[in-house]
Amino acid sequence: MRTVSACTLEYAEVPRPKVATDEAVVQIEHVTLCGTDLHIFEDDYTSELPLIQGHELSGTVVEVADDVAGVAVGDRVAVDPLIACGECATCRKGRGHVCPNLMVFGCYCDGGFVEYLSVSADRLHRIPDGLPTELGAVAEPxxxxxxxxxxxxxxxxxxxxxxxxxxxxxxxxxxxxxxxxxxxxxxxxxxxxxxxxxxxxxxxxxxxxxxxxxxxxxxxxxxxxxxxxxxxxxxxxxxxxxxxxxxxxxxxxxxxxxxxxxxxxxxxxxxxxxxxxxxxxxSRNSQGLIPEALKLIARHQDTVRSLLTHRFAVNELDQAFATMRATDQRVGKVLIDMPAKVQV
Structure with missing residues (x-):
């Protein structure tokens, strides 16, 4: 799914990504929406359209490059969507979350509203046993x-x-x-x-x-x-x-x-x-705090779940964004289930 122009969605078949050096392929299972997603959808953000949105992501690793250690096929993971350049003075100081050249899945480059996403393995964090994969999508916020x-x-x-x-x-x-x-x-x-x-x-x-x-x-x-x-x-x-x-x-x-x-x-x-x-x-983004976020969510699962006020399939994204605009009901986090059978 990509946002083609303001308030216009397009669903299309895209090739499954090939795993590259230092990367793993994740089957995306859940995405949650935030206010930034709505601003992007309404073309009221610095993103350039068309764009595949989705930056609050969780799923399961289905393929791993030969040179990758610490991530295995079958791992349930939360995705850190930040992609720092790694070369600027800010990155060298260990503050890549505010890198001047920062890219973010679903905001400044194509993101997680796809069935499969190839991700640098160091951006993946295992979801603790006993924590549902869908709550792993809340790790980023x-x-x-x-x-x-x-x-x-x-x-x-x-x-x-x-x-x-x-x-x-x-x-x-x-x-x-x-x-x-x-x-x-x-x-x-x-x-x-x-x-x-x-x-x-x-x-x-x-x-x-x-x-x-x-x-x-x-x-x-x-x-x-x-x-x-x-x-x-x-x-x-x-x-x-x-x-x-x-x-x-x-x-x-x-x-x-x-x-x-x-x-x-x-x-x-x-x-x-x-x-x-x-x-x-x-305070912007997070400096490598997704593992701590997952631990916090695991300690307070029922509380965090109460944030998930609405749930849609990916082929209902137009309804999801309409719900986010609603003023007659409380809207917390909107959960999108992936993948879905979509007519294209």
Whole structure:
């Protein structure tokens, strides 16, 4: 399946890939969709169409190159979709997840909406025994959430505020709770707050998007801790005003991690950063955290499964994208089953 032009899909027969040096061929079984996929489908992203989408992937290894060790036919795997150049200064520093030349399956190059995908073997991570293959597809967004928690140097006993309770915010809440932090979560949608409590939030705040962040309610939540604010704030909405709120409420000496993405400019008084000695950190993709993501999902399978609100076959992708646009129902992660018998 490829997105040919904005909101137009095309299904076609393509040759099965041949295994190359350092690679394995994976039969893709499950793909989950995120907001980026919808933006690509609507041609509101930096991707160039036509494009085979799909970057949150899991499946089974069916062929392995002779020179590959550590991956075997029959292994169930989650796919790390990042393809760094490996040669630039950033890659040489070990930060290939922010490589200036970064390619990503399904975003900047053809991805996982195919029956078979040839992948560099070091991009494959075994799914633990007892963890269903379909939950392995959630490893990529879970790793993104873990990256934000890692960047924020979250520690047991700290208080963290998560702004935005979509899948990334919910999974960050789960990671923080699993670590032993106390989590406060805020969103504009009551249903999301109901969900994030299941992911470990001790307190939730309903925010009116048209007004200032509810600092009075936050102060009440923190009153018993004698705290001057949360130690860590993870901003997972990409709304410029939300970043300003994060800097406003974080404790002096605290950390703010910006994981939500937007092209919109933001503005806030610069003095808040030096006056409170706030650390403002960006977080993008993950620095090799898919194995840790799989372990986290395995420890909390039922919780993570609750994110999968809708399920479609690959020949129902148009319905899947329409569902993602829906405003009359809660849409978490949309799971796509592969392969499917498709009329072409």
């Amino acid at each position: 879970t790793a993104i959430s873990l990256e934000s928690v890692t960047r924020g140097r979250a520690a047991p006993g700290e208080t963290a505020l998560v702004l935005g309770c979509g899948p990334i915010g919910a999974l960050a809440t789960l990671a923080l709770h699993d670590l032993g932090a106390t989590v406060i979560a805020a969103d504009t949608v009551p249903d999301r707050l109901d969900l994030v409590r299941e992911f470990g939030a001790s307190h939730t705040l309903l925010v009116d998007a048209a007004s200032r962040f509810p600092t009075a309610q936050l102060a009440e939540v923190l009153r018993d801790d004698s705290s001057d604010g949360p130690d860590l704030v993870i901003e997972a909405t990409g709304v410029p005003a939300s970043l300003a709120n994060a800097l406003d409420v974080v404790a002096p000496g605290g950390r703010v991690v910006q994981v939500g993405i937007s092209t919109r400019p933001t503005g806030f008084p610069l003095k808040v950063i030096p006056f409170k000695e706030v650390e403002l950190l960006g």
